[in-house]
Amino acid sequence: MKQILLILLAYLISLSAQANSPLTEAELIALTQQFIEAKNQRQQPDSDEKDVEHFLSFLADEFKDEHVKFNVTVTSKEELKAGMIAKLDDKIYFSNIDILEIMVGRNVTFVKFSEHAKGQPSHMDKPIEYTAINIMSLEFNDLGKITHIRRHHGL
Secondary structure, X not given: OHHHHHHHHHHHHHHHHHHOOOOOHHHHHHHHHHHHHHHHHOOOOOOOHHHHHXXXXXXXXXXXXXXXXXXXXXXXXXXXXXXXXXXXXXXXXEEEEEEEEEXXXXXXXXXXXXXXXXXXXXXXXXXXXXXXXXXXXXXXOOOOOEEEEEEEOOO
């Protein structure tokens, strides 16, 4: 009986150690690429609520999304979802995001990407087109969900 308890204890300790191990570089790169693709897909002319839901699926239940330039922080999935769904009313002509570089740390990535888009926000009377190079940091928990996004806008 004592041996069974020791084996069970060793098994539980090994599970606990595995749960706290960091994601691999390959996992972090793949998650970052998938997240950026989901970001791009929710900004297309035919984007819908499913694209917003897919984007939100990358976020942990408790997360922080910071837009550094605008000093805006969102911590509620419902608030973020409502804003994204409202943007579905905008006319989007095209949106394209290309990853330029991904740097990897312990459960964090820094992704540099170019974004070229043309759209007409519902509150404006004419379309706008822009091209920007942006940097975003993504912090992940051990389950591969994003816990913190910091969006740094290009020059």
